[in-house]
Amino acid sequence: MDRGAEQPDGSDGMEERRVTPERLRWFCDPAELPFETTEELEPLDGAIGQERGVEALEFGLEIESPGFNLFVAGPSGVGKTTTARTCAERLAAKLPVPDDWLYVYDFERPDHPLALRLPAGEGARFRDAMAELIKAVQDHARQTFDSREYRNLREEIQRKLEDQRRPLIEGLSRRAQKRGFAASFTPVGAVLVPLSGDKPMTSDDVERLPEQEKERLRERGEEFSPLLAETLDQIRQLEREANKQVAEADAQVVSNAIAPLIREYREKYREQPRIVEYLNWVEKDLIEHTEVIRSEIIEETAGGEQQPQQTQTQVISLEALLTEFDGESFWDRFVVNLLVENRPEAGGAPVVFEPNPTYYNLLGRIEYRARFGAMVTDFSMIKAGALHRANGGFLLLDVMDVLNAPLAWDALKRAMRTSQLQIENIGDQFTPAPVATLQPEPVPLKAKVLLIGPPHFYYLLYFMDEDFPKLFRVRADFDTEMTRTGEHLARYAAFVRRQVQELGLLDFHRDAVAKVAEYGARLTEHQGKLSARFRQVSDLVAEASYWAARDQQRFVRSSHVSHALNERRRRSNLIEEKIRELIAEGTIFIDTTGVGEGQINGLSVLDIGDYNFGRPVRITAQTSMGTEGVINLERETRLSGRIHSKGFLTLSSFLSTRYAQDKPMALAARIAFEQTYDEVEGDSASSAELYALLSSLARLPLRQDLAVTGSVNQLGEIQPVGGINEKIEGFFEICRAEGLSGAQGVIIPAASVKNLMLREDVVDAVRESRFHIWAVKTVDEGIEILTRTPAGGRRPDGTWEPDTVNARVDERLRDYAQRMKDFGRAVEALESRERKPAEIGPRAPRVRFWRHVIRRLLRQGKSSQ
Numbered sequence: 001m002d003r004g005a006e007q008p009d010g011s012d013g014m015e016e017r018r019v020t021p022e023r024l025r026w027f028c029d030p031a032e033l034p035f036e037t038t039e040e041l042e043p044l045d046g047a048i049g050q051e052r053g054v055e056a057l058e059f060g061l062e063i064e065s066p067g068f069n070l071f072v073a074g075p076s077g078v079g080k081t082t083t084a085r086t087c088a089e090r091l092a093a094k095l096p097v098p099d100d101w102l103y104v105y106d107f108e109r110p111d112h113p114l115a116l117r118l119p120a121g122e123g124a125r126f127r128d129a130m131a132e133l134i135k136a137v138q139d140h141a142r143q144t145f146d147s148r149e150y151r152n153l154r155e156e157i158q159r160k161l162e163d164q165r166r167p168l169i170e171g172l173s174r175r176a177q178k179r180g181f182a183a184s185f186t187p188v189g190a191v192l193v194p195l196s197g198d199k200p201m202t203s204d205d206v207e208r209l210p211e212q213e214k215e216r217l218r219e220r221g222e223e224f225s226p227l228l229a230e231t232l233d234q235i236r237q238l239e240r241e242a243n244k245q246v247a248e249a250d251a252q253v254v255s256n257a258i259a260p261l262i263r264e265y266r267e268k269y270r271e272q273p274r275i276v277e278y279l280n281w282v283e284k285d286l287i288e289h290t291e292v293i294r295s296e297i298i299e300e301t302a303g304g305e306q307q308p309q310q311t312q313t314q315v316i317s318l319e320a321l322l323t324e325f326d327g328e329s330f331w332d333r334f335v336v337n338l339l340v341e342n343r344p345e346a347g348g349a350p351v352v353f354e355p356n357p358t359y360y361n362l363l364g365r366i367e368y369r370a371r372f373g374a375m376v377t378d379f380s381m382i383k384a385g386a387l388h389r390a391n392g393g394f395l396l397l398d399v400m401d402v403l404n405a406p407l408a409w410d411a412l413k414r415a416m417r418t419s420q421l422q423i424e425n426i427g428d429q430f431t432p433a434p435v436a437t438l439q440p441e442p443v444p445l446k447a448k449v450l451l452i453g454p455p456h457f458y459y460l461l462y463f464m465d466e467d468f469p470k471l472f473r474v475r476a477d478f479d480t481e482m483t484r485t486g487e488h489l490a491r492y493a494a495f496v497r498r499q500v501q502e503l504g505l506l507d508f509h510r511d512a513v514a515k516v517a518e519y520g521a522r523l524t525e526h527q528g529k530l531s532a533r534f535r536q537v538s539d540l541v542a543e544a545s546y547w548a549a550r551d552q553q554r555f556v557r558s559s560h561v562s563h564a565l566n567e568r569r570r571r572s573n574l575i576e577e578k579i580r581e582l583i584a585e586g587t588i589f590i591d592t593t594g595v596g597e598g599q600i601n602g603l604s605v606l607d608i609g610d611y612n613f614g615r616p617v618r619i620t621a622q623t624s625m626g627t628e629g630v631i632n633l634e635r636e637t638r639l640s641g642r643i644h645s646k647g648f649l650t651l652s653s654f655l656s657t658r659y660a661q662d663k664p665m666a667l668a669a670r671i672a673f674e675q676t677y678d679e680v681e682g683d684s685a686s687s688a689e690l691y692a693l694l695s696s697l698a699r700l701p702l703r704q705d706l707a708v709t710g711s712v713n714q715l716g717e718i719q720p721v722g723g724i725n726e727k728i729e730g731f732f733e734i735c736r737a738e739g740l741s742g743a744q745g746v747i748i749p750a751a752s753v754k755n756l757m758l759r760e761d762v763v764d765a766v767r768e769s770r771f772h773i774w775a776v777k778t779v780d781e782g783i784e785i786l787t788r789t790p791a792g793g794r795r796p797d798g799t800w801e802p803d804t805v806n807a808r809v810d811e812r813l814r815d816y817a818q819r820m821k822d823f824g825r826a827v828e829a830l831e832s833r834e835r836k837p838a839e840i841g842p843r844a845p846r847v848r849f850w851r852h853v854i855r856r857l858l859r860q861g862k863s864s865q
Helices: 051-062 078-090 122-145 149-179 202-207 209-268 271-287 290-300 312-323 330-334 359-364 399-404 408-418 426-430 455-464 486-503 510-522 534-549 556-571 573-585 642-659 688-698 724-738 749-753 758-767 779-787 807-833 844-860
Strands: 070-073 102-104 114-119 181-186 188-196 338-340 351-353 369-370 374-376 394-398 448-453 474-477 480-482 529-531 598-609 613-627 629-632 667-673 706-708 745-749 772-778
Touching: 051 070, 051 078, 051 474, 070 078, 070 455, 078 351, 078 394, 078 448, 102 122, 114 122, 122 209, 122 271, 122 290, 122 338, 149 209, 209 271, 209 290, 271 290, 271 448, 290 330, 330 706, 359 408, 394 399, 399 408, 399 455, 399 598, 486 510, 486 534, 486 758, 510 529, 510 534, 510 556, 529 534, 534 556, 534 613, 534 807, 573 613, 573 724, 598 688, 598 724, 613 688, 613 724, 629 642, 642 688, 642 807, 667 688, 688 706, 688 779, 688 807, 706 779, 724 745, 724 749, 724 758, 745 749, 745 779, 749 772, 779 807, 807 844
Parallel strands: 070 448, 070 474, 351 394, 394 448, 598 706, 629 667, 706 745, 745 772
Antiparallel strands: 102 114, 102 338, 181 188, 369 374, 480 529, 598 613, 613 667
């Protein structure tokens, strides 16, 4: 040990840099909370400490100009989704309820369903009214077609047809008989049969006739054919006229059934021109398809009274009509597909959060059903998407879910750009050959979209997608922390009350709420702030309630919150304990007592996902004369991250600026993190590296019972670092495992004192002087604590105060420079002698040998000491 290590702690004159226990942690006084338990509080309504984000949300939601959609940015767990939904619902309640949307059959273009809109709540009524209308038409038509009057009318038309057709058939038969034929009428036409006397001849009889007789029969038949054709034409004309009379009668039946009903609906929807137009099409189509209506009714009443026999022409017409519907019921075309229904009694505009924003869930889809091995569809199988449901209101989406869903992002942008919702299936867009399918009429889109996600997604889309800045012009930023004020503490308590109510937990005593608030400050690593990561706070509330219930307590107390934190740490700190074991058994070299030259305990933080912890790392420095400068062994082995490399170069710059103003830097130094095998990142160890380097140059040992963290700049100032609490606690655990000596401690940046929220056991150890924490602003302050030697300042003549750290470093570097200069002169002398003729002789090889040795030493930066 050197002389400094033998002095008692505190005799080094650095007492003013010691951090007092009161500054190591913010303690929330339960007496300052104006309640006894959370039973007395109202649950939290709204967000806490997100004034900036809420103001941006309100602006973006209220502005109606195109393109002012929102991107709600913030890390996970800060309540951005809940707040966005709450703000949207608050504004939506003041907006009018949007219209209903329906798809109906297009009678002019069946594959282009029509989109109709009606005031909120009217869509369902219109759908039901159309169903009632069709049922009324069916009932009236059934009654009429089943009535005796209708049957008498058809029988009368049929009787007239028979009365007109019979003379033509009888006259044709008499004429045919005079020529030796009998006229036979079948459903496929009229046939002439030769007579043998009064009896018709069979085909065998005709074949047995002589050829001359066959020829005469053929000639007589050909002579009679024009008369037969003329008669048949007259019969067909009569049938057509009869069918026309039947069709007119049927059309009149249907018209009488629907005309009053259609007239009533036209009057009801007279202020909806498209509805009136659709009703006109319905009336026209029903009348045009009277034959289909009658045929379906006949099928329904099959087995009843025998219907009048249909003529050949009627049967063919019916088959053609039935073919048009491809197996579907004729009445299906009058179904109303209620795509979006908005209920007026619900009030306000819709607020929709789509948790799975796939292409179909956003834009809607056309469904298919299997029929006889083929996939078929119709307008009634068009389904709405989230954009349809949010039309006229607000749609909330998670940006990562949208970007992960194939084609969803492009489809969303297209809908927002065009302000239209066009439903088309993905397969229809990529099929190699066009396929006949439905093409529904687009629906106008007027909805505000809120994308929710991490901030880096906003910047990624802003710079990589040219449409994004045009469509999402408002960014609402959510912070991870808030200023610790009385109002925010009160709202923290209200948040606990809300969690108690929503999750069915035990109520919290105010001392437990105070512990929860302290945990919020710990999450932010700042004594003057509270965390806005309420998901983690909510987890602690639930865990503390569990332990209070296990303890059979009515209220959660501070001890339960502390127990929950301890249990959470125990569940996750297996790796931390394994590292402590390796240090305790000497596998990992860490000294917590004594002194050592050119070595120091640095502090790092390991992140294993749900748990962060600090661990000490031995940093060593070796120096010698040379020209390489300061070398980072981690960088040479590609184990140094970019930030760590920057911190190391900053250290080198400080060293050159301070000590190489009046002499060259003839230094070869190597600094390493011992027993580290993964990448080293961050600049928080740059001050520790500098201390180790100064110790090696000054030949002053450093205290090994101290650990150091802090970033150094080119001016020698110690800058704040992150993970300060975990680093201190990590070294404290190592010291406690080996036994607290009362001299151990940590040196931290003075600017990081406000970030201290140490565990209470660490604070107690400091209060009892079993552990210490110093805060330094400069490298000089830190080196004085580590070496118990004054750092020293420059005197007016530019030299350093004697017997100080800086003086010893400067002296060593000056010695290196002088010796490098002497080696340079020796080389020049040898080269000069080599050029002289006298050198050519027995001694020349020896001179060249030593010159080679000296040059090699200079290149490698080594020297015999």
